[in-house]
Amino acid sequence: MSRTTRLIAPLAAVSLLALAGCASGTDAAAGGAELGSEENPVQLGVVGASDPYWEVYEAAAEEEGISLEIVDFTEYSQPNPALTAGDLDINQFQHILFLAQYNEESGEDLQPIGATAIYPLGLYSDKYDSPEDIPDGETVLVPDDATNLARGLLVLQSAGLIALEDGGSAYSTPEDIIEEESRVNVETVAADLTLTSLPDVAASIANNDYVTKAGLDPESAIAVDSASDESALPYVNIFAVRSEDADNEVLNRLVEIYQTNQDVQDGVLEVSGGTAVLADTPAEELQASLADTQEAFAASK
Known part of the structure; x- marks a missing residue:
């Protein structure tokens, strides 16, 4: 399998956001091709694509007929603006607390559609x-x-x-x-x-x-x-999308693949040294936690 991973460095990220539609899976430049097709691969933004399980995950997605391109960012400040601008279809690098602060400070409405893991304190x-x-x-x-x-x-x-x-x-x-x-x-x-x-x-x-x-x-x-404790929900890591894509079947299927593929899950545990607590918290609970966390963040200002 040929794997394509793009690295977005700080200066390159600025250029990326300035180019209209150069990478968006939903852009008209894709010719109306279905998201996840070879002509219009899903653009997934991460920080740390060198972790081995991402290659396993990409292969698992392709086995399900979903073409996936992983876009690797060098700073945590980059993937949310790229998703907002339409240069990504989905990202996975943050917990709910981080997303709540981004939404409140930017006035945007990115939403979680699936959990990955909580890295315990x-x-x-x-x-x-x-x-x-x-x-x-x-x-x-x-x-x-x-x-x-x-x-x-x-x-x-x-x-x-x-x-x-x-x-x-x-x-x-x-x-x-x-x-x-x-x-x-x-x-x-x-x-x-x-x-x-x-x-x-x-x-x-x-x-x-x-x-x-x-x-x-x-x-x-x-x-x-624990990921099952409501008070810990803001620290659960998530897949995030633009609000209008929260029900997209292809993007939600990618969440299911991540959560159910044993090789992917084993890879996440290995990279964390066995400390990650894998999570499959329903999207509705994640979204409710995001709303509560944003409200608390706004009140703390």
Whole structure:
């Protein structure tokens, strides 16, 4: 099989967006050919097309009669504007929170049509084997950067260690902790200090990058966010399309192929070091979560 992957670098992306219809699968230049045909391949934007499972995925799509061209971007800021401009038919590189911020800031209406995986944020301890074992009044650390801070608080709430005002959101802060309903004290530190400080506290929230650097097994986390937990939905990675294409049969079939092809799923797990939690959350739930997250983002401004 001959595989075509286009790399869009920052300057090239500007040129791409300036050229009307040069890559759009729905452009009139395709001569009205059906989307997914050889004459009009689906343009899928990603960041990191060198991951081996993308080639497996492309082959699986072709076996289903869908011609697919993977467009590789070098920066996360690029695939959504390219999709908005019609230079892509679909993209897959972001979670709902990222898309919500893009939609709110740009005034656009890109929509998720399928989930891929959530890359868990974990709670680690060298003293306790489960959140239930942590005594009341102990201290737990969370990273102080905005995204991981809110997400870490949601993990602690899901683990039964704290309670957050209004159930928490992707924009929660320590000020939202309901002290009288919480079992532990929460302190914030720089992300790279959460695990180095572990001997001094009951537990720490840490993302996979720092877990690996600390020589810990990601599977040793005593709690992680789950794709089935509503509070974790904003962090589920998704396929996104323009709103008018949300019901497109070819694009939705591509989601099904990703979610059901075992070789693709195994490849995603391998690249993540076994930490990805594969997800098949229905599009309706993803879209509802996007609406809620956009509302929370607007309210946080």
